[in-house]
Amino acid sequence: MTTKSLTSEPRKGHPGPVVAEFEGGFLNSMGLCNPGIDAGLEEVRRYKESGAEAAVMISLFADSAEGFADLARKAAQAPADFLELNLSCPNVRDEYGAPLAASPGTVAAILRAVKAVTDTPLIAKLSPNVTDLDSVARGARDGGADALCLINTLGPGLLIDIEAIRPVLYNRTGGLSGPCVKPIALRLVHAAARSAGLPLIGTGGITTGNDALEMWMAGASLIGVGTAIYYRGEEVFTHILDEMTAYLERKGYKTLEEVPRMAPAAGEKGEDE
Numbered sequence: 162m163t164t165k166s167l168t169s170e171p172r173k174g175h176p177g178p179v180v181a182e183f184e185g186g187f188l189n190s191m192g193l194c195n196p197g198i199d200a201g202l203e204e205v206r207r208y209k210e211s212g213a214e215a216a217v218m219i220s221l222f223a224d225s226a227e228g229f230a231d232l233a234r235k236a237a238q239a240p241a242d243f244l245e246l247n248l249s250c251p252n253v254r255d256e257y258g259a260p261l262a263a264s265p266g267t268v269a270a271i272l273r274a275v276k277a278v279t280d281t282p283l284i285a286k287l288s289p290n291v292t293d294l295d296s297v298a299r300g301a302r303d304g305g306a307d308a309l310c311l312i313n314t315l316g317p318g319l320l321i322d323i324e325a326i327r328p329v330l331y332n333r334t335g336g337l338s339g340p341c342v343k344p345i346a347l348r349l350v351h352a353a354a355r356s357a358g359l360p361l362i363g364t365g366g367i368t369t370g371n372d373a374l375e376m377w378m379a380g381a382s383l384i385g386v387g388t389a390i391y392y393r394g395e396e397v398f399t400h401i402l403d404e405m406t407a408y409l410e411r412k413g414y415k416t417l418e419e420v421p422r423m424a425p426a427a428g429e430k431g432e433d434e
């Protein structure tokens with residue numbers, strides 16, 4: 162379970178509407194709404210104390226290496242299984258400029274700064290909205306990331322209310338999630354698995370067991386589900402597991418690990434080639 166990205170202070174986020182559905186999925190511009198690091202960590206503590214078994218990834222957002230390191234120092238006191246560094250929110254450009262995940266050097270420096278203050282495994286959440294994701298993925302690895310999470314939302318995109326002739330979202334634009342982003346998520350996960358050589362959390366448009374199997378075949382070790390909760394309810398996780406199990410049984414595999422990964426294309430470059 163991944164928390165909403167936590168910032169040093171509480172944030173209200175953008176005024177509504179902050180989400181809009183369209184035929185391919187959703188557009189969101191939440192604007193990093195969160196209770197702030199202190200209240201967020203308290204929630205995680207209460208969740209863990211309730212006996213919940215799910216591993217918790219505490220997601221952090223800051224606008225500098227020092228800012229991330231400060232948050233990570235605090236998070237080290239909470240029962241986090243992983244820390245996710247969100248380097249890729251697409252909806253706060255007015256406040257923070259281009260996402261940090263646009264630059265391999267910046268990504269490496271942030272990872273190094275955080276690695277120096279915590280032993281908790283680090284996940285770098287990267288953006289699909291860059292021209293050379295492979296270099297950014299290698300930057301995260303070189304800085305000390307233990308895993309990558311791909312992809313954050315795509316875009317941003319725009320939806321227009323044709324009656325009012327204005328954007329549907331208050332913040333005008335927002336990141337795309339849902340079924341329409343799955344092919345891009347699969348392509349980027351498959352490429353990053355080879356270029357960075359790190360474990361990957363694959364997410365983006367995963368709605369069914371067959372989607373999850375595609376993500377596994379692309380190279381993901383863990384599979385993230387977000388928007389699909391809207392379509393299939395909280396039972397989506399059980400449904401996906403049942404659908405994956407039906408595939409394994411039909412194909413005669415005993416475990417998911419037996420299911421092969423998709424081969425790279427002929428001549429496709431591997432790690433650091």
Ligand code: RRO
Binds near residue numbers: 194251252
């Ligand atoms: O809060 C958001 O607007 C938001 C964030 Br932090 C993010 O990482 N990705 C996204 O689609 N929305």
